[in-house]
Amino acid sequence: DSGVTQTPKHLITATGQRVTLRCSPRSGDLSVYWYQQSLDQGLQFLIQYYNGEERAKGNILERFSAQQFPDLHSELNLSSLELGDSALYFCASTRGGGDYGYTFGSGTRLTVV
């Protein structure tokens, strides 16, 4: 157990639907990062939050949004889902401030049918 908890582990949904992925960071970590791993692709950075505020944005689609709550857990919302959104979505956390030791959760596997 890495200390980063992601739920659900698996999600199957239909095109056009909306889903929410949840991440609880490791205790004491203020930064949360979301990454997408599609088939045969590396980890694509989506978005970062630090202590509740958006810090950096990567290749995140407009149909996707995220937030970090006061208790530091984060949610990634994916809407108007398309077949191509099927992927593994990873959350990672760090203490921030130059701590590069990402701790990853085990991911949520999203399948859009």
Next chain:
Amino acid sequence: DQQVKQNSPSLSVQEGRISILNCDYTNSMFDYFLWYKKYPAEGPTFLISISSIKDKNEDGRFTVFLNKSAKHLSLHIVPSQPGDSAVYFCAAIEETSYDKVIFGPGTSLSVIP
């Protein structure tokens, strides 16, 4: 445009031999590099890192070499063990980018007993 490249999608090595995983990058502003290891159904885990002011960092069986002029780094595993079979991601950080880590596409290593 992929800033971190791992041109070998897969690599097979005999147990006990050396595994060499290569990584190239294009962004000269990267100044910190990491290697992550990922087993199926798990999130990536941090393996080893190197700062751009160094050209070598060693941790047990794992050594990372950095050639800044060539924008190239490599991970050496000696001796390779079957438990090392995993996907290895090379990653880089531009220190001014709020800890945003850019990952390569990964190399799948198989260590044959």
